[in-house]
Amino acid sequence: MTTTTISTATSYATDAAFRTANQAISTAIQAVGLIQTSDTGQINWTTVAKPGVAYTFAGYEMYRFNDSLQSTSPIYLKIEYGVGMSFSYSALAFTVGTGTDGAGNLTGNVSQRATLWSNTADGATRTSYFSGSTNRLCMVLWPPNSNADWGIFSLERTHDSSGTDTGAGAHIFQASTSGYGTLSQYLPLGTTTAFLLPYTTGGWYCSVPLVGSGVMSPNIYTYPIRNYAMYETLPIFNMLHYASTDITVGVQVSITGYDGTSRNYLAPGVVNTANAIGFVGSLPTVGLLMRYE
Amino acid sequence: MTAYSTAISIESSSDTTFRAWAGVISNAFGTAWIQTSDIGQINLSTVTRPSTTTMAGYQIWRMNDSLQGSAPCFVKVEYGTGSSALQPAIGITIGTGSDGAGNITGNTVTTGRILMQAYGAVGSTVYTAKVSVSTNRICIYLWVGYSYPVFFSIERTHNSSGADTAAGILFFMLACWWNASTFSSYSFTVLPSITTTYGVNLWNVVLPAWTNSSAWSTNVFTYPIRTWGQGESSPSLNISMYHYSDLTALNIIPITWWDGIIHTSLPLGNVAAVPSYGASNANVGLIMIWE
Numbered sequence: 001m002t003t004t005t006i007s008t009a010t011s012y013a014t015d016a017a018f019r020t021a022n023q024a025i026s027t028a029i030q031a032v033g034l035i036q037t038s039d040t041g042q043i044n045w046t047t048v049a050k051p052g053v054a055y056t057f058a059g060y061e062m063y064r065f066n067d068s069l070q071s072t073s074p075i076y077l078k079i080e081y082g083v084g085m086s087f088s089y090s091a092l093a094f095t096v097g098t099g100t101d102g103a104g105n106l107t108g109n110v111s112q113r114a115t116l117w118s119n120t121a122d123g124a125t126r127t128s129y130f131s132g133s134t135n136r137l138c139m140v141l142w143p144p145n146s147n148a149d150w151g152i153f154s155l156e157r158t159h160d161s162s163g164t165d166t167g168a169g170a171h172i173f174q175a176s177t178s179g180y181g182t183l184s185q186y187l188p189l190g191t192t193t194a195f196l197l198p199y200t201t202g203g204w205y206c207s208v209p210l211v212g213s214g215v216m217s218p219n220i221y222t223y224p225i226r227n228y229a230m231y232e233t234l235p236i237f238n239m240l241h242y243a244s245t246d247i248t249v250g251v252q253v254s255i256t257g258y259d260g261t262s263r264n265y266l267a268p269g270v271v272n273t274a275n276a277i278g279f280v281g282s283l284p285t286v287g288l289l290m291r292y293e
Numbered sequence: 294m295t296a297y298s299t300a301i302s303i304e305s306s307s308d309t310t311f312r313a314w315a316g317v318i319s320n321a322f323g324t325a326w327i328q329t330s331d332i333g334q335i336n337l338s339t340v341t342r343p344s345t346t347t348m349a350g351y352q353i354w355r356m357n358d359s360l361q362g363s364a365p366c367f368v369k370v371e372y373g374t375g376s377s378a379l380q381p382a383i384g385i386t387i388g389t390g391s392d393g394a395g396n397i398t399g400n401t402v403t404t405g406r407i408l409m410q411a412y413g414a415v416g417s418t419v420y421t422a423k424v425s426v427s428t429n430r431i432c433i434y435l436w437v438g439y440s441y442p443v444f445f446s447i448e449r450t451h452n453s454s455g456a457d458t459a460a461g462i463l464f465f466m467l468a469c470w471w472n473a474s475t476f477s478s479y480s481f482t483v484l485p486s487i488t489t490t491y492g493v494n495l496w497n498v499v500l501p502a503w504t505n506s507s508a509w510s511t512n513v514f515t516y517p518i519r520t521w522g523q524g525e526s527s528p529s530l531n532i533s534m535y536h537y538s539d540l541t542a543l544n545i546i547p548i549t550w551w552d553g554i555i556h557t558s559l560p561l562g563n564v565a566a567v568p569s570y571g572a573s574n575a576n577v578g579l580i581m582i583w584e
Contacts, residue, residue, distance in 0.1 A: 161453060200501065207497045209521040216487055221524030228501045231514040232551075258453070 001293045002032040003131045010090045010142050010149040011121035012083070018050035018058070021090070022081040025128070026061055028139070032132030034063040034077065039104045043081060050083065055117065057082030057093060060104055067135035069157065073167030073189040074108075076100050077137070077155060084117030084149075090142075091117035094153050096172050096187055111187045112199040116141075116176040118149035129268050131238075131292050135165055138238040138290050144249070144269035151176035152270065152288070154238040158186075161234065163259025171227050171236045173204060175270075186227040200228065206241050208286055213243035220246045222255055222289060237263060237291055244271045244287035252292055266292035294427045295324050296557070296583040301422040303415045303436050304379050311342035311349070314381050314435075315372040321424040321433055322354045322370065329353040331395045335372060346472050348373035348384055353391050358429035360449065364459030364485060365399075367391045368447060375410030376472050381435075382410040384471075385445060387462055387483050400485055407464070407479065407492075408471030412441040423559065425531070425582050429457055432531040432581050434561060437543075441476060443468040444564065444579070446531040450482065450522070455530060455552025461485065461522050463529055465496060467564060467579075482522025497525055498534050505576040506536050513539045515580060517551045530556075530582060537563045537578030545583055559583035 006028050012018035023045040030036060043059030051058050057080040065075045078100075080093035095113040097106025126142040136156035143150050154173040157165040170187040185199040205226040214221035222242045224235030235258055247253060249269045256262045270288040299320075305311040316337050328334070335350025343349040348371040356366045369391070371384030385407040389399030423434040430448035444467040449457040462483040469476050481492035497519035501507065507514040515535040517528035528551050540546065542562030547555045561579045 205499050207499055207519070207525065209493050209495075209497075214524060216484075216523050219523065223525060226499075230501075230507055230509050230512070232499075232516055 001133045003129070003292050004028050004031045005130065006128050007125050008128065009123055009125050010118060010147070011088045011123045012050050012090070013088055015048070015050045018083075019045050019048060025081075025092075025139075025141075026079075028128070028130040029063060029079070029132070029137060032130050032137065033066065033134045034132060034137055035066045037062040037064050037076070037100060039100055039102055041104050050087065052087050054083060054085055054087050055091070056087070057091065062100055062104060065135055065157075067133075067165065069135070069165055069167050073157075074098055075155070075157070075170050075189065076106055078104070078106055082117075085119040086121075089118040089121045090149050091115065092151070092153070094172075094174060096155060096170055098187075098189055109187055109189065111170075111172055111185050112183065114153070114172070114174040114183045114199075116151040116153065116174060119177070121149050122147075129266065129290060129292070131290060136238060136291075140268040140270060140288070140290050144271065149177075150270065152239075154236070156236055156238050158229075159234050159237065159259070161259070163237070163257060163261050169229060169233075171233070171238075173225070173236070173239065175204075184227055186229045186233060188229070205232070208241055208243070214246050215243075224258065234258065239291065240265060240289040242267070242287050242289055244285035247287065247289070249287070253289070255289070263291055264293040265289040294584045296423075296425040296559070298421050298423055300419050301435060302417075302419050303381060303411055303439060304417050305342050305374055305381055306379060306417070308340070308342050311372075312337050312340060315340075317422050317435070318370060318372070318383065318433065319352060321422075321426055322352070322368075322431060324424070325357060325426045325428045326354040326368075326431065327357045329355055329367070329391055331391050331393050333395050340372075342378065343374050345374055345378045346376065346382075348382070351384070351395055353395060353397075356429050356449075358449075358457065360429070360457055360459055364449070365389050366447075366449070366462050367397055367399075369395065369397045371406070375412065376474075377415075379415050380410050380412060381415075381443075382408065382471055383443060384408045385447075385464070385466075387447065387464055389483070389485050400483060400487060407445075407466055409443050409445070409466060409468035410471050411436055411439065411443055412469035412474050412476075413439075415439075423561070423581065425559075425584065430531055434564075434581060437561070441469050442564065446529065446581075448529060448531045451527040451530060451552070455550070455554060458527070459485070461526070463520060463526055465518065465520065465529065465532060480520035482520055482526045484522055487523075493521060497521055500534060500536065500577055504536070506539050508536075508539045515548060515550075532582070533580045535560065535578050535580055536576055538576060540578070540580075542578070548580065556582050557584040
């Protein structure tokens with residue numbers, strides 16, 4: 001279990017700036033636990049050129065989980081680095097699959113390619129947060145969400161009622177102001193490809209009440225995020241929602257999940273983005289907590 | 294555990310018809326709950342139909358399960374009329390005790406009484422009521438097929454295995470509010486440890502928005518319904534949600550609920566365009582446990 005932060009710019013005037021900012025993301029992903037594969041043609045951070053055309057990706061990296069389930073229920077993550085609306089704005093694309101062909105193409109069950117790109121950027125340097133392990137990854141990029149270029153990507157395995165990882169599926173969540181906006185998808189990891197659940201946009205599976213807050217002294221309650229596997233899945237652990245008046249941005253808190261296990265979470269500063277964080281109900285403001293351990 | 298259907302008139306056109314529909318609700322509670330000895334309770338043999346927007350009287354019922362001693366649940370049921378004297382109206386107040394004089398005591402929801410009515414031109418049609426009741430729960434769907442039915446559900450909270458807990462009481466409602474024409478949903482958890490409880494005009498249930506069906510391969514998937522209490526509540530074991538095109542309405546079938554147990558269940562169809570779910574999908578229906 002590892003966390004790390006990076007401080008990078010969200011707009012790139014030069015090849016060097018593009019490489020520096022995006023290589024920092026690459027380094028962070030590896031630092032928190034995912035393993036880069038040997039797929040051919042992966043991006044070369046010393047030579048890659050910033051795309052000169054908007055909405056273009058310059059190259060990719062392929063990662064895999066490194067946990068005990070990887071041999072029987074493999075998960076691969078392809079990350080593409082590029083530019084958004086302007087060729088100086090940030091852009092990322094995430095695709096998850098159950099295999100690769102060794103040449104950068106995901107095989108088996110493959111998720112919707114989720115793009116996260118910026119339509120504006122002020123060139124400021126901002127902190128991004130990463131948390132992961134051999135079996136999960138969560139990144140919150142460039143918060144707060146008042147910035148046009150912020151984004152979220154989360155990937156973890158399904159869990160059983162005891163909180164133990166299972167080989168059933170992968171939970172994929174993404175949010176940003178642009179690109180696909182808000183997306184969630186359950187990717188089955190079995191061999192069958194007869195039914196691949198479509199992705200859901202416009203909201204995550206998380207219900208929050210219409211009034212009040214999560215405070216019921218002496219406790220503060222948070223709201224789990226689930227996915228659809230046709231049925232309602234058990235909650236994910238990478239992220240939670242909370243009533244933003246209950247927890248201060250930047251604070252880390254210990255939260256007990258449905259499995260009775262306490263985990264450390266950070267309020268990174270993503271608050272009340274009805275378009276980008278899906279929830280139902282309308283507490284005055286709803287914030288995002290990311291697992292931070 | 295008992296589930297049954299019974300005829301129920303809707304129009305309170307006389308003392309007799311008023312007593313008749315009220316009697317259906319009273320009999321439902323009386324099947325498995327215990328009526329208390331609170332004084333002044335309604336006499337359904339002699340009560341007269343009240344005038345418009347008036348409650349004629351009440352009963353106090355309590356659960357009769359093993360948790361009642363340590364986690365008491367008391368329900369005050371009031372019978373009256375709505376916007377028109379012809380329209381049945383029902384009041385529900387849930388708490389942790391009664392004072393013996395017909396007043397619910399202990400912790401209850403901030404809104405106090407939940408007052409519902411069968412709105413509209415009720416007419417002389419005799420409808421069907423669906424009742425599912427046990428010593429620890431009750432689920433009643435009144436006037437099946439009417440444009441403005443009344444539905445309410447009361448049960449204990451549950452642990453992850455589905456066993457009742459003493460944490461609270463879950464309440465769900467679908468009906469027009471008293472003296473109002475808006476068909477609404479409402480839900481809350483009464484928590485013994487918390488002095489006030491927020492009720493919300495929503496049920497905590499989310500269905501996939503991309504489809505009007507959750508049928509896949511040999512399965513049809515259904516969705517748990519919650520409310521909020523200490524965070525989200527436990528899911529209900531009285532009711533669940535489904536895409537109503539997937540199952541035949543009023544056709545009793547076995548369904549594996551979230552507790553992993555197969556329960557005899559009754560899909561109710563698209564209950565008056567269920568407005569309570571928390572998803573952007575209008576093609577949903579309600580299932581009630583039928584055992």
